[in-house]
Amino acid sequence: MDNNLATREGRWKHFGSVDPIKGTKPTEKELMTDLQNSKKDFLFEIDHVGIKNLTYPVRIGDYQTAGTFSLSTHLAQDEKGINMSRILESVEAHYDKGLPLDFDTLKTVLITLQTTMKQRSASVDVSAVWFFDRFSPVTNLKAVGHADVTLSQTVEDETVTEQTVTIQAAVTTLCPCSKEISEYSAHNQRGIVTVKAMLTEAVPDDFKEQLLDAMEANASSMLYPILKRTDEKAVTERAYENPRFVEDLLRLIAADLVELPFVTGFEIECRNEESIHQHDAFARLHYTK
Ligand SMILES: Nc1nc2c(ncn2[C@@H]2O[C@H](COP(=O)(O)OP(=O)(O)OP(=O)(O)O)[C@@H](O)[C@H]2O)c(=O)[nH]1
Incomplete structure (x- = not known):
């Protein structure tokens, strides 16, 4: 074997890598131009400048x-750019084995962020899969359920000016019309419920659980990871006893919220993935107290 191929550096050169040039620009931070911090009239202030699609570990409960x-953050008119790092x-x-995903954190x-950037407002949105313990309804067997959650918050001069949570969860809906007109049975479907709730700054520790309960308890049935036969009978009969149109589910959730x-x-959307059609049925409403 060619001696050059016995080392990494040799292989890199063999594959076309070259030595760095002797440059003329400074390599020490203090001597580098800080373009972001240029000050003059840059025509407009900017509402939001920052980063998106950052994937980072978060902690929700035990998971x-x-x-x-x-x-x-906001950016003033006389500043060219923010210091993104x-x-x-x-x-x-504030990282501690993941960032705790709650509004206080x-x-x-x-x-x-607002202080280090010297700007008057800062905003965050964080979306994550929320895992939680879920117990089967009769046999009480624990497994892990999940819903999608997004927390959003804006602070201005260190005061929270906007705070919302969006939760998306799947449920079972059983068609009331089908139950009414058929000699036996009723078709059912997977319903996708999305709730975006505008919140007061102080929220109870279990605010997500209370919202999810409104979304799931009003459906024909909630979903479970583990179901033994006794559980399956209970879930099936519960759905038959609680038929829901997409409109019914939407209004019952709204009444709880x-x-x-x-x-x-709040804004609510319920979308049923119809089992007797190729299309979905949906209903949406928004409400301000
Ligand atoms: N403002 C701004 N920065 C960008 C943009 N795109 C990338 N950056 C990154 O911002 C980084 C520089 O971050 P800064 O926080 O300004 O670095 P710094 O000035 O050494 O940091 P400080 O010591 O905190 O002032 C660079 O590595 C760029 O890659 C952009 O569109 N706007």
């Missing part, structure tokens, strides 16, 4: 999961 982050530094400052991240004191408004 660690992957969060997809968007983080941004400080966004990750602000997240890292997000607020501390945003205040760190109106009663939650920490919810100031």
